[in-house]
Amino acid sequence: MISGRVAIVGVGETEFSKDSGRSELQLAVAAVRAALADAGLAPTDVDGLVTFTMDSTAEIALAREVGVGELRFFSQVGYGGGAACATVQQAALAISAGTARVVVCYRALNERSGRRFGRVSRAISSAPTSxxxxxxxxxxxxxxxxxxxxxxxxxxYQHVFGATGEDFGRVAVAARRHAATNPRAWFFERPITLADHQASRWIAEPLRLLDCCQESDGAVAVVVAGAEQAADLRQTPAVITAAAQGSGADQYIMTSYYRDNLTGLPELGVVGRQLWQQSGLVPDDVRVAVLYDHFTPYVLMQLEELGFCPPGEARHFIADGAIELGGRLPVNPHGGQLGEAYIHGMNGIVEAVRQVRGSSVNQVAGAGPVLVTAGTGVPTSGLLLAPRGSGKVGH
Amino acid sequence: MEDTVNAAAERIRAAGAGPARPARDPVNLPMIRNWLEAIGDRNPRYEQDGLAPPAMTQVWTMRGLHPAADPTDPLSAMSAVLDQAGFTSVVATNCEQTYHRYLRDGERVEVRSRLVDVSGPKRTALGEGWFVTTDSTWYVGAEAVASMTFRVLRFRPPGSVAATPASERTAAASDVLRPVVTRDTSFFWAGTAAGELRIQRCGRCGRLRHPPGPVCRQCGADRQDHLVARGTGEVFSFVVHRHPPVPGRRLPIVVALVELTEGVRMVGEVLGADPAQVRIGAAVRVDFVRVDAELTLPAWRLLP
Incomplete structure (x- = not known):
């Protein structure tokens, strides 16, 4: 069991832009250096690296540039943005098993100036794989x-539950409101109204432009270490209260269209049940949720799948501003990928760590745990982070 | 394709003006009278003085009702190139004429044209297309008597792969994303090529499945068979895709997840449908889009 034994002890980011002007390897190096500096650790302290299968920077290339010597643990997690929280889970598993002591998880991408994921990819379509x-x-x-x-x-989902485009729009409005007060966000000082959302052009009906997250260049790294070591380091550790991966029955990548219903994200349900079981917590305990927001409808469905509200009820749950700062469950105080940047979910982990430390620009008061999810519509992952000693860690 | 058009444009433009094309007949009073009557111009001066209306200039060098193709004419040559590239429809967008003097009864006129500009591809309300601009000058002997700047839009009429004429389909087909086909899935694609929509059926327990796979999830058998679907179903959900571009298709397109009468679901484009008319629950029938000898895609059409 991971609970309480491992923590995120350092976080690092590059600037988030539309054209980094650097290679993805350079971005990765910058983020890892920043994360190690944040933790107060040296490259030679690192003995494990984890990234996404989609990342262009191999662990060994990063190790060479950063000055990490020998690696005892290295791993890549598949399924696009679904890998985000799973990189930390992999690190936690390795550390709790004694395989590694300090593991850095990283993701670097020139997603706007380089290969843009929003386009039709001939390479993905023609891959000679399952x-x-x-x-x-x-x-x-x-x-x-x-x-x-x-x-x-x-x-x-609209057809079955009566959700509307405006319900989707409220997710975007909340994200942009939060980004507007986050200087690191691309959409800093640029909030939108529901009318702006409704006036934005169709991309793929029923999704409008403002239902889709932005495209970004940037990199994020987080440093994971054992809780005992964490106590001696520079920052307040963000203790990993729970960490899980999940794939549902009859799972596809973005096209799980052959299940009985098309109204949920069963793979995230697999994650959610593990998070609650590992931590002994319930949804009401969560102070802040960082939900992967590549597309607004999946934020609504995540609220339902994680048990914050019953299936089909998310539009009512959010109608009174519940997911905005000051609401019952602030979601994505950093502005999410709709507002801050699209770093494949890794910037959400950084925000969660800051919420645990109490250092977010949009800090949500309280000491309760922070939930983070990863890419949805694909095999996914999630984390519960908390300051030491909080939460009902048991079992 | 874009490169081909641009290269041809540059070649034709560089060749300069085509050969002079003489009028079939000299300027003559019978034709002037016909034209004045058709236009409704009652000015008596033309007949009295033996003058041709200036706006008739182009009439004298028209090629008749059934003209043969003239590869030496720059506009004809450029149009042929665009036709080949799938831009089969045409609309004139600009025609500016300048008359230097009246033409007189009995004069012999000839015209020379040159290609000035080809710009595109442009996205227009009519469809994707290229603007082709030519300059023409009419001469009597060595004297220029009139000139014209003429611009047409050669465009690809909107519609999908299947809705387009065969000449165009070739251009689009090369762009369509091709399926990865394996031993587990080749029966399906052989079916579409033969005009059959095939659903995998377990060779032991008979369970139907789509998308197919090598092992039955119900009984574990690895002996797979198929049946030919009736080809009917209902829209279970659908997307109107407007952005970004999809290789081989002109947007918007409607893509539906169809629940077949046999119970399995399958994704396909809804052809020829007004996006506003598509509804969840709408009845559809299968159609087949032959992309080329190797690939035929299943698609759907709304039933009335």
Whole structure:
């Protein structure tokens, strides 16, 4: 059991931009150095590295540039943004097993100035793998962008539960309100209204432009270490109260269209049940939620899947500003990927750590645990982080 | 394709003015009378003085009702290139004429044209297309008597792969994303090529499954068969894809997740549908889009 034995002890980021002017390797190095400095550790203290299979920087390349010598643990997690929290889980598993002592998780991407994920990818479509075969039932038929694959589910969700485009829009409005007071956010000082959302152009109906997260260049790294070592380091540790991965029955990447219903995110349900079980917590205990927001409808569905409200009820849950700062459950105080930057969910982990430390620019008062999720619509992952001693860690 | 058009444009433009094309007949009173009557111009001066209306200038060098293709004419040559590239429709957008003097009964006129500009591809309300601009000058002997700047839009009519003429489909087909086909899935694609929508059926327990896979999830058998679907179903959900571009398709397109009458679901484009008319629950029938010899895609059409 991971609970309470491992912590995030350092976080680092580059600036978030639309054109970094640097290689992804350079970005990765900068973020890792910043994270180690934040933790008060040296490159030679690191003996493990974890990233996404989608990351272009291999662990060994990063180790060479940063000056990490020998590596005893290295791992890559698949399924796009679904990997985000799982990188930390992998680190925690390695540390709690005694395989490694200090593991850095990183993600660096020139997603705006380089390969843009929002476009139709011939490479993904033609991959000679089982996933390439899965894509054969969608891409050649004209369904080949993340927005379009989500739109298919969003339309069904609207049909079954009566949710509207305005319900989706409230998620974007909240994110942009939060980003407006976060100087690191791309949309700093640029809030939007629901009318702005409704006036934004269609991308893949029923999704509008402002239902889709932005595209960004940047890198994030987090340093994970054992809780005992964490106590001696520079920062307040963000203790990993729970960490989980999840894949649902009949799972596909973005196109799990062949299940009975198209109104939930069962893979996240797998994650959620583990998080509550590992931590002994319940949704009401959560102080802040950092929910992966590549597309607004999936934020609503995450609230339902994690048990913050019953299925189909998220539009009522958020109607009175519950997910905004000052609300019952502030979601994405940093502005999320809609407002701050799209670093494949890793910037959300940084925000969660800051909320635990009490150092976020949009700090939510209280000492309760912070929930983080990773990419949805794909096999995914999640974390519960808390200051030492908080939460009902048991079992 | 864009490079091909640009290269052809540069070649034709560099060749300069085409050869002079003489009028079929000299300027003559019978034709002037016909034209004045057709236009409704009652000014008696033209007939009295034996003058042709200036706006008739282009009439004298028209090629008749059934003209043969003239590869030496720059506009014809450029149009042929665009036609090949799938821009089969045409609309004139600008015509500015300048008349230097009246033409007189009995004069023999000839015209020379040159390609000035080809710009595109542009996204227009009519569809994606190229603007082709030519300059023409009419001469009597060595004297220029009139000139014209003429611009047309050659465009690709909107519609999907299947809704487009065969000449165009080739251009688009090369861009369509191709499925990865394996031993587990080749039966499906052989079916579409033969005009059959095939659903995998377990060779032991008979369970239907789409997308297919090598092992039955119900009984574990690895012996797979298929049946030919009736080809009917209902829209379970759908997307109107407007942005960003999808290779081989002109947007918007409607893509539906269809629940087949047999119970499995399948994704396909809804062809020829007004996006506003598509509804969850709408009845659809399968259609097949032959991209080329190797690939036929299943698609859907709304039933009335």
């Amino acid at each position: 996933s390439g075969v899965d894509n054969a039932w969608h891409y050649p038929m004209g369904l080949g962008t993340p927005a379009a694959t989500v739109a298919m589910v969003a339309r069904r």
